[in-house]
Amino acid sequence: KQEVTQIPAALSVPEGENLVLNCSFTDSAIYNLQWFRQDPGKGLTSLLLIQSSQREQTSGRLNASLDKSSGRSTLYIAASQPGDSATYLCAPFASGAGSYQLTFGKGTKLSVIP
Amino acid sequence: NAGVTQTPKFRVLKTGQSMTLLCAQDMNHEYMYWYRQDPGMGLRLIHYSVGEGTTAKGEVPDGYNVSRLKKQNFLLGLESAAPSQTSVYFCASSVLTGTGSEQYFGPGTRLTVT
Numbered sequence: 001k002q003e004v005t006q007i008p009a010a011l012s013v014p015e016g017e018n019l020v021l022n023c024s025f026t027d028s029a030i031y032n033l034q035w036f037r038q039d040p041g042k043g044l045t046s047l048l049l050i051q052s053s054q055r056e057q058t059s060g061r062l063n064a065s066l067d068k069s070s071g072r073s074t075l076y077i078a079a080s081q082p083g084d085s086a087t088y089l090c091a092p093f094a095s096g097a098g099s100y101q102l103t104f105g106k107g108t109k110l111s112v113i114p
Numbered sequence: 115n116a117g118v119t120q121t122p123k124f125r126v127l128k129t130g131q132s133m134t135l136l137c138a139q140d141m142n143h144e145y146m147y148w149y150r151q152d153p154g155m156g157l158r159l160i161h162y163s164v165g166e167g168t169t170a171k172g173e174v175p176d177g178y179n180v181s182r183l184k185k186q187n188f189l190l191g192l193e194s195a196a197p198s199q200t201s202v203y204f205c206a207s208s209v210l211t212g213t214g215s216e217q218y219f220g221p222g223t224r225l226t227v228t
Contacts, residue, residue: 032214043204044219051213093215100145100164101172102217104157
């Protein structure tokens with residue numbers, strides 16, 4: 001069974017700082033991995049999808065890396081802003097026989113202080 | 115293009131009552147999913163469907179039933195609601211390609227069972 005761990009559980013940084021969120025997963029047989037953002041009381045917004053054959057994916061100030069063999073992904077946020085405050089979730093998509101599902105970590109709650 | 119929509123947005127039930135949550139997507143996606151999100155537990159998969167007329171159990175299926183009579187709709191039913199089913203329910207849809215799957219989420223339904 002896939003297990004996903006996100007470290008740290010919470011993070012508070014001053015505005016403008018660069019930061020890294022970590023995600024580890026136990027089963028490396030994945031198609032891809034998605035990073036999501038969730039604002040309080042809201043749904044999930046997909047930030048980046050990184051294919052299993054890719055090492056990195058970038059969107060604006062966000063950069064996600066994937067090391068499938070070691071079961072790790074990181075989300076790098078450059079020049080953080082107060083509007084980046086949210087919970088960030090990572091979710092690998094399983095490719096094992098009969099499996100068609102994302103498994104979610106519990107998230108990292110980010111607070112960016114003005 | 116509305117994406118993924120969920121009805122209703124909020125609902126309060128009494129123990130033993132039944133209800134159906136509706137999820138609709140207009141992206142012609144084959145795959146649809148129902149998750150629940152609880153504090154400290156993260157998002158957990160309840161049931162999913164890989165196409166019209168098909169359903170499969172996820173991680174926490176007990177107490178729920180689902181139906182996928184039309185490709186664009188995925189219904190989640192609670193036959194006899196229990197306080198343990200108080201949660202936020204999210205629907206998602208995706209299409210599976212040779213390189214993986216990107217899931218799109220609805221805004222959620224907040225359910226309270228008293």
